[in-house]
Amino acid sequence: MSLSLKLQDCRIAGLQKGRERLPEGSIRTFCLALSAILQFCIPAISAQGPIPDIRTLHVQGNVHILVGAGGNVAVQIGDEGVLVVDPGLASTSDKVLAAIRQLSDKPIRWIVNTHMHPDHTGANEAVSKAGSTVSGQPAAIVAHEGVLTRMTEANIPSAGRPLNTYYGETKDFFFNGESIVLYHDPAAHTDGDSIVFFRRSDVLVAGDIYVTTTYPVIDLKNGGGVQGVINGLNRILALAVPEHQQEGGTYVIAGHGRVSDEADVLEYRDMVVIVRDRIRDMIKKGMTLEQVKAAKPSLDYDRQYGAESGLWTTAMFIEAVFRDLSAKK
Amino acid sequence: MSRWGVIRLLVLLVVLLVPLRVSAQVNLSGDWSPRQHEDQPDRGPGPELGDYTGMPITDGARLYGDSWDASRLTIPEHQCKVHGSPYIYRGPLQVRIWEEKNLRTQEVVAIKHYISTYEQSRTIWMDGRPHPPEFAPHTWQGFSTGRWSGDILTVTTTHIKSEWFRRNGIPYSDRTTLIEHYIRHGDVMSHVTIATDPVNLTEPYIKSQEFVINPRPQGNWLWPCEYVEEVDRSKDEVPHYLPGQNSFVFEFAARHGIPVEATRGGAETMYPEYMKRLRTLATRDGAAK
Numbered sequence: 089m090s091l092s093l094k095l096q097d098c099r100i101a102g103l104q105k106g107r108e109r110l111p112e113g114s115i116r117t118f119c120l121a122l123s124a125i126l127q128f129c130i131p132a133i134s135a136q137g138p139i140p141d142i143r144t145l146h147v148q149g150n151v152h153i154l155v156g157a158g159g160n161v162a163v164q165i166g167d168e169g170v171l172v173v174d175p176g177l178a179s180t181s182d183k184v185l186a187a188i189r190q191l192s193d194k195p196i197r198w199i200v201n202t203h204m205h206p207d208h209t210g211a212n213e214a215v216s217k218a219g220s221t222v223s224g225q226p227a228a229i230v231a232h233e234g235v236l237t238r239m240t241e242a243n244i245p246s247a248g249r250p251l252n253t254y255y256g257e258t259k260d261f262f263f264n265g266e267s268i269v270l271y272h273d274p275a276a277h278t279d280g281d282s283i284v285f286f287r288r289s290d291v292l293v294a295g296d297i298y299v300t301t302t303y304p305v306i307d308l309k310n311g312g313g314v315q316g317v318i319n320g321l322n323r324i325l326a327l328a329v330p331e332h333q334q335e336g337g338t339y340v341i342a343g344h345g346r347v348s349d350e351a352d353v354l355e356y357r358d359m360v361v362i363v364r365d366r367i368r369d370m371i372k373k374g375m376t377l378e379q380v381k382a383a384k385p386s387l388d389y390d391r392q393y394g395a396e397s398g399l400w401t402t403a404m405f406i407e408a409v410f411r412d413l414s415a416k417k
Numbered sequence: 418m419s420r421w422g423v424i425r426l427l428v429l430l431v432v433l434l435v436p437l438r439v440s441a442q443v444n445l446s447g448d449w450s451p452r453q454h455e456d457q458p459d460r461g462p463g464p465e466l467g468d469y470t471g472m473p474i475t476d477g478a479r480l481y482g483d484s485w486d487a488s489r490l491t492i493p494e495h496q497c498k499v500h501g502s503p504y505i506y507r508g509p510l511q512v513r514i515w516e517e518k519n520l521r522t523q524e525v526v527a528i529k530h531y532i533s534t535y536e537q538s539r540t541i542w543m544d545g546r547p548h549p550p551e552f553a554p555h556t557w558q559g560f561s562t563g564r565w566s567g568d569i570l571t572v573t574t575t576h577i578k579s580e581w582f583r584r585n586g587i588p589y590s591d592r593t594t595l596i597e598h599y600i601r602h603g604d605v606m607s608h609v610t611i612a613t614d615p616v617n618l619t620e621p622y623i624k625s626q627e628f629v630i631n632p633r634p635q636g637n638w639l640w641p642c643e644y645v646e647e648v649d650r651s652k653d654e655v656p657h658y659l660p661g662q663n664s665f666v667f668e669f670a671a672r673h674g675i676p677v678e679a680t681r682g683g684a685e686t687m688y689p690e691y692m693k694r695l696r697t698l699a700t701r702d703g704a705a706k
């Protein structure tokens with residue numbers, strides 16, 4: 089199909105521009121050669137995305153992922169417009185907008201924030217102003233009210249704050265031909281987390297409750313907790329349905345890292361539970377934080393999720409779990 | 418012969434010889450059955466708990482194995498998990514192999530596998546396409562590309578979901594890269610796997626299996642799976658042993674009279690030089706008794 093279309097396009101170009109000078113056989117040869125080159129080039133271009141720094145991948149249904157803007161960006165497109173989950177860092181807003189424009193020329197109607205951190209919300213204002221609601225206002229920003237509270241405390245300008253909030257367990261609306269449901273799990277990554285479920289596309293956007301690159305970031309200062317992370321992961325497991333032999337079906341966009349499915353989230357959930365159980369057992373035995381760290385309770389996962397330096401180290405993760413469990417003892 | 422005549426002759430030779438080169442490749446197509454005499458205890462009944470002998474594992478992988486509790490497989494979401502490409506060819510299975518060809522050029526676009534265990538399908542792309550970006554989904558069998566080196570088909574697989582190298586809990590991670598060599602000798606096919614995993618291995622882990630062509634491929638090619646609630650437990654309860662509390666992992670050493678240290682794996686236990694160390698350990702342990 090794609091081969092014949094390219095050949096047809098090529099023939100038309102050849103007939104229009106060079107028929108007088110090139111014989112038909114040469115045109116055919118040129119077209120076949122160009123077609124072969126395109127066959128090799130097009131997959132690579134698709135995988136790289138439209139802009140070098142922002143790479144895109146079609147996940148499923150109406151939903152795409154944009155990678156390279158801090159946290160992962162999810163974009164839902166359709167006839168009614170564009171919905172963006174977590175537009176990313178402020179510094180990459182132009183590139184995110186350009187990448188969105190490569191996917192759709194429809195107006196950006198909605199922004200959803202899974203939580204308040206700037207690697208997910210920094211571009212709120214720019215992306216909101218680049219879009220519009222049906223009444224001509226900047227695109228509406230939706231989040232749990234905990235996000236608005238924290239961003240207000242942090243003096244984020246009001247144009248970048250989610251003013252369309254909910255405070256219960258769920259919020260839902262219909263856009264681009266599918267139901268979109270936000271689920272709130274209290275005290276998880278923060279106290280304002282939402283998991284976003286695109287029901288027809290069958291894609292979940294997890295925010296930082298689920299990441300594939302590090303241990304879960306438990307932001308105690310902003311109301312996070314290890315049990316909330318486990319509850320959030322269990323919610324993803326409850327919502328996700330694998331297609332065949334624990335593979336495919338519902339796809340999960342991690343806050344950071346790769347696109348996943350239920351089996352991947354399951355392994356991560358198991359890891360968090362096992363490490364929690366070990367630290368809880370050590371606390372029961374009266375071990376201090378330093379003794380717990382020295383005992384390496386996450387040794388079997390450290391080469392996968394751990395780090396000696398950076399924004400979220402293994403030591404910080406262990407300390408967060410230790411302090412959270414100690415406070416609830 | 419004119420200059421254009423020489424060029425035309427060369428072009429004609431290229432056109433004629435390229436298909437000859439392609440068609441000269443060994444064809445792996447057919448229904449294959451395993452011969453499990455090699456490493457039979459590992460592949461049939463399964464490895465004993467705590468048997469990590471000859472595995473170049475990290476300290477972390479060893480702890481993962483020691484913490485492993487088979488009851489974890491009673492969790493509904495675990496019940497229909499399958500064996501991934503680094504392990505699935507070790508078990509009882511039938512594998513059907515065929516080639517997908519471009520009808521116009523007769524070039525092999527892909528070599529396909531259908532594996533009876535867990536109804537698994539693999540596509541080994543032969544058309545030179547790149548592997549997906551690192552943030553693309555992973556699958557049990559991963560994303561595979563192949564190339565011929567003489568009569569050896571070499572396959573590189575990435576984007577594999579995490580699972581186990583051994584059924585007693587030694588894991589491989591989703592960062593594993595698998596290199597396979599398929600070598601056909603008439604009705605016998607040797608399959609060599611070389612796994613590298615920066616999370617759980619300190620050196621590549623190499624295994625081999627033999628398959629025999631099966632002209633009467635009867636038996637079961639299906640593996641329907643539907644999970645059930647086997648145990649009533651909290652959703653955030655995952656069966657595992659806390660560090661130091663799994664006494665079962667030492668039964669293997671006691672049962673076979675092997676020094677415990679030798680059963681714990683590590684790259685050094687793979688090499689012949691370890692025999693000297695083993696004799697020292699045996700003497701020490703004997704004296705201790």
